[in-house]
Amino acid sequence: MSRRLQVDERRAQLLALGVELFSTRPYDEVSIDDIAGQAGVSKGLLYHYFGGKRAFYIATLELAASALLDAVGPPGQGPTAERAREGLDAYLGFVEARATAFTTLMRGGLGNDPEVEAIIDRTRQAFVDQVLTSLGLDDSRPAWRVAARTWIGAVEAASLDWLQHRDVSREDLVEILTGMLPGLVATAARLDAAPGST
């Protein structure tokens, strides 16, 4: 294995450990010493790779965000409702399989830290764009953007509730979340068409 590959792999292992650690313990209570100890590496190596605890934390959030975006992937080719269902099912598949990564990302605020907010916002915006693209729209029309953003917020809230209670099936969650779409689309279409509105 080349030296570059070894470095990448070691870095990836450390980040995967970070995702686990930060999902189960408060940021303030995780020290660089803990991370180095659990990973079996020196503190110096962690500083060398990531610069410090906050930068390491931000890198774990970035990893969780890319993993979620990769899991959902680009929208398929079918009718809008079918694409929404497919995208949602892939999203919930990630939530189920990678619960700690999802929780780390969604609960990952650091008291209004702009870099942290930027990662979370960028992830949300990618899904908002996907929803709008599926509808043949962009984010230049406020009522539609709000509707898409609202639906993504609904999906996030339902996902966190699901991980906490685990008392509804994935299929039922898909029903609940797609069941709100026709009303949302109808309202956005009405507001978008109304003269002088929004």
Place this chain on the structure above:
Amino acid sequence: MSRRLQVDERRAQLLALGVELFSTRPYDEVSIDDIAGQAGVSKGLLYHYFGGKRAFYIATLELAASALLDAVGPPGQGPTAERAREGLDAYLGFVEARATAFTTLMRGGLGNDPEVEAIIDRTRQAFVDQVLTSLGLDDSRPAWRVAARTWIGAVEAASLDWLQHRDVSREDLVEILTGMLPGLVATAARLDAAPGST
């Protein structure tokens, strides 16, 4: 003014300042020195009242959460749809008038800090309970609880989008958020009635 009242008032002033500070700057970049300096009090007094920066931060989140709950108040007496609209309008009134307090609360995570999560979760749960009570239900029925939690997540997401863009009217936001309710209620009723489901 009695000494006790003076203490309460001073404490309230410090917390109000904290809500402002923490909504505009990352937690890590706000020091006890800054807070004391801006408030014109000694560091010792801050430690005496609150114990430390994290405890002070948590107290500001608690203040923001109670203010939001107070602003919405208990549900009225009208038909369900009307009560939803009234509650939502009061919620958005708070979001508009107390934008920094709302942002501090919603963006206020501290890297999976359990006390912080507890305040945010308790606030959400209070609204979930209100929604369920308005429907004559409690949270013992999973499909209904998920639907209520999902809607509260939608309201939070729409509120944050609104503060960021300010390009839809409050009335339009109420339309978008109430427009998704019939589909949500119909799905929850169907899943709750289905044998073996959820």
